[in-house]
Amino acid sequence: MTEPAKRFDDAEMYERQIRHVLPGYDLLHSLTFAHLEAILPSAGRLLVVGCGTGHELVRAAAVLPEWSIEAVEKSAAMRFASRGRVNRSGLRRRVRVAPTFPAERSDAGLCLLVLHLIPDDGSREALWAELGNAIAPGGTLLTAEIESMDESTRSAWRGWSSEAGASAVKLEQLEHRLDGGFPLVDAARRNALAKEAGFALAGDYFRAFGVVASAWTKG
Numbered sequence: 435m436t437e438p439a440k441r442f443d444d445a446e447m448y449e450r451q452i453r454h455v456l457p458g459y460d461l462l463h464s465l466t467f468a469h470l471e472a473i474l475p476s477a478g479r480l481l482v483v484g485c486g487t488g489h490e491l492v493r494a495a496a497v498l499p500e501w502s503i504e505a506v507e508k509s510a511a512m513r514f515a516s517r518g519r520v521n522r523s524g525l526r527r528r529v530r531v532a533p534t535f536p537a538e539r540s541d542a543g544l545c546l547l548v549l550h551l552i553p554d555d556g557s558r559e560a561l562w563a564e565l566g567n568a569i570a571p572g573g574t575l576l577t578a579e580i581e582s583m584d585e586s587t588r589s590a591w592r593g594w595s596s597e598a599g600a601s602a603v604k605l606e607q608l609e610h611r612l613d614g615g616f617p618l619v620d621a622a623r624r625n626a627l628a629k630e631a632g633f634a635l636a637g638d639y640f641r642a643f644g645v646v647a648s649a650w651t652k653g
Contacts, residue, residue, distance in 0.1 A: 454600040455608050456547070457591065458642035463493065465640050466546065466576055466647060471497045473574060473649075478541035479504065481568055484548035485531060488516030492523045494544070504540060505531040539570040546647075549579040549624075553617045559627055566631030569652045575633060578640065578647035582618040591643040618644070 453459050470480075477500035485491050485505035494503055503525075507513045513531050520529045530536075545565060552558040569575050583591075588609075595608055612618075619627075625635060633650035640647035 451600075451604060454598045455595050455604055457594055457645060458640065462546070462578055462640050462642070462645065462647055463490065466544065466578070467493050467497045469576060469639055469649065470494070470542070470544075470574075474498065474501075474542055476500055478502075479538065481536070481540035481543040482506070483535075483543065483545040483565065484508075485516050486512050488519035488531075490544060490546065491516060491520055491529050491531070492525065495523070495525050495528060501528075503529045504536040504538075505529065506533070506535055507531055508533055535564055535568050539573075540568055541570055541573050543569050543573070543575045544577075545575065546578040547580075547645075549577060550581075550616050550618055554619055554623070555617075558617070558619075559630065562627045562631035562633075566633065566652065569633075571652055573652045574636075575650040575652065576647065577650065578645060579624070580612075580616060580618055580644045581624065581646055582620045583612070583644040587643050588612045594643070612644070621646070624648075 456462075478498075480494055480498060480501050480503045482490055482494065482503060482505040485507045488505075491503055491505055494501070505516065507516060510533075513533065517531050520526060520531065543565060549558065549561065552561050565575060591612065592605060592608060596605060600608065607615075628635065628650055632653045634653060636649040636651050638646055638648045
């Protein structure tokens with residue numbers, strides 16, 4: 435998987451700060467797992483791309499008790515944190531965390547808050563291709579990313595983040611990332627990349643400012 439535009443080397447700091455700068459973070463995950471529980475069969479293999487600190491893995495394991503889970507995480511610090519959480523939750527036999535994609539295809543996948551970190555210079559296309567190769571035909575992929583947005587939306591986001599308790603430093607970082615620091619693309623480009631990788635859009639199920647979550651079906 436391509437090196438992202440932002441490095442994540444401090445798992446504890448990420449956990450403390452993400453809810454101050456990402457609108458609807460907890461709701462996004464609640465809706466994602468409700469969606470998984472509603473649409474997936476009783477057993478299978480789940481791929482989680484960019485598992486971060488591991489909370490997605492623990493929630494997925496609770497929602498899908500008969501599923502095995504393969505997680506891909508490039509950051510060594512995040513892999514360490516997620517493996518620790520998995521082990522403490524007694525899930526070591528069901529959940530595997532690795533720096534690369536597994537060889538065997540999965541029946542469903544999650545790729546939450548990852549794609550907008552990948553430059554659209556061929557790298558994002560390559561990640562979509564990896565996702566296309568990793569999900570079995572007929573499988574489901576749920577993604578969440580930040581799309582490009584106009585200044586009024588960025589301004590509203592900054593105002594919300596300030597009210598949510600983000601520090602002056604984090605607000606400055608947010609400003610930079612929304613205004614070109616992250617390689618954001620629009621919905622048309624997102625859909626084109628997904629289609630090229632063999633995915634059809636089933637529908638968007640969450641939106642907060644520029645954060646959008648979508649369900650895809652692998653052809």
